[in-house]
Amino acid sequence: MIKLYQNAKGCRLRVHIITTGCSISRAIGEILKYRIDKSKNLELNSLDDADIVILNLCAVKKPTEDKEIELAKKIVRMGKRIIITGCLAESSHRRIRRQVPEASVVSVELLLGDNLDEILDAVYSGDTIYSIGHPLQLHYPVNTILDNPLIGTIPIAFGCTNSCSYCIDVKIWGRVKSLPLDEIISQAKKLIRKGVKEIRLTAHDTAAYGLDLGCTLVDLIEKILEIDGEFRLRIGMASPNTFEPISDALLDIILQDDRVYKFIHIPVQSGSNRILRLMNRPYTIEEYAELFNKVRKKLGYYSTIATDIISAFPTETEEDHKATMKMLEKLKPDIVNLSRYGDRPGTPSTKLRPKVNSKVAKRRTKELF
Structure with missing residues (x-):
């Protein structure tokens, strides 16, 4: 050609x-x-x-x-x-x-x-x-044109340890594949030299970082905080089940170093244990509440805790819906990212019946705001 x-x-x-x-x-x-x-x-x-x-x-x-x-x-x-x-x-x-x-x-x-x-x-x-079907083989450091010259986002891992029934990520990305710690450090240094003031660590589940490498997100953060320069660090979304094992060490770092934002994003998705089982989420609402309260107690009320909710998941009853409302009222997360359920082709939840009537789903979603 x-x-x-x-x-x-x-x-x-x-x-x-x-x-x-x-x-x-x-x-x-x-x-x-x-x-x-x-x-x-x-x-x-x-x-x-x-x-x-x-x-x-x-x-x-x-x-x-x-x-x-x-x-x-x-x-x-x-x-x-x-x-x-x-x-x-x-x-x-x-x-x-x-x-x-x-x-x-x-x-x-x-x-x-x-x-x-x-x-x-x-x-x-x-x-x-x-x-298609070519797995991403990303290696750092890389050059970028940033949407915001003061914010540099670094993907630290791809894929997930969970198999949530509504999610397509594992089908696309597979199981957790973490980027080498030294490469991430190189990328962070590159961005800081470029004038970036806020480093954002992102992944499909940041707390799963290193599970395939024999290290942890805590190890990575400790190394990033050794870098010279004026910058702050923001940790992206983490699944509750992978966050919990590293939570004590991670919260200690956040408390000890003001450069790390007191921001934790741990999605719960539902306040009903029955719905969590159907979602194939690997925790109970009681376990989630215990983790949430640990974060709040340790970081204090000047911290920000974000969560996600999927409203009107298939088979959700009024009792399930009220359990979610009760959970939100009790825990009072600072940010709630709310989505109304919709079938994602290629995921197991599409086969669950009955679906929630659209008018009922809209009403429940409004009630959760």
Whole structure:
């Protein structure tokens, strides 16, 4: 194939990136932006002026997926060549091929690899590429174009130890794969030298960091805090069952070093033990409450504890719903990220019956606000 590396006007190929979803997805988008910006054959540009649009998309919820498919169709109607990557490419490639046949579907690993220019040139030349199932092999340090020059997000691990019945993450990412501690330290140093004032550690479950390496999140944080420079550290979401074993040591560090935000995000999802079992969450509400109260007691009321709730999970009764309301009233988390359940194709919870009536689901969700 002849490599053009230029558009119809004889200029470098103009590329626009749209990223949706979690902090991991956004961090990957920042790496990809740098790769494009520094290529001699490519340039970042606006959506209107772009020759190719890369959609780095989330797959966490079905309504989100529906909106993203409509976004892809809209961009195709604008006459743009498009590449869909990220979690949506891995989880919903068959739907994309049916509903957006003009789109190329490519694993993010390939776009971060050595053949980025060739892939984009082929797509601009009219090829439609389908190449998914390539696990991300990220190594630090890497260069980035940050959305906020003062905040640097570092994915420290991919995958999860849990198998929640409503979640697609394990199917996409597999079990926990932690990045080497020394590589993460190198990336943190790089960002701090760049002027970043807030380092954010992110993962599908930050507390699971190191389970595959023989170290812990506590070990990582201790090493990061040895870095010279003016910065603060924020710890991302942690599953209660992986957070609990390291909680004493981790809370001690947070208390001892003001550079670590007194912010803990431990999702509970429901206040009903019956629903937690159906969700395949590996803890009881009593165990969660004990952990929550430990965090509050140790860090004090000037700390921030965030949690997540899924309302109207399949088979949820009024009793289950009231248990969740009671739990929230008792624990009083500072932040509640509330979602109304929707089937995520490819997950076990789609087979659970009965589903909660939509009017009932809306009412219960409002009552939880």
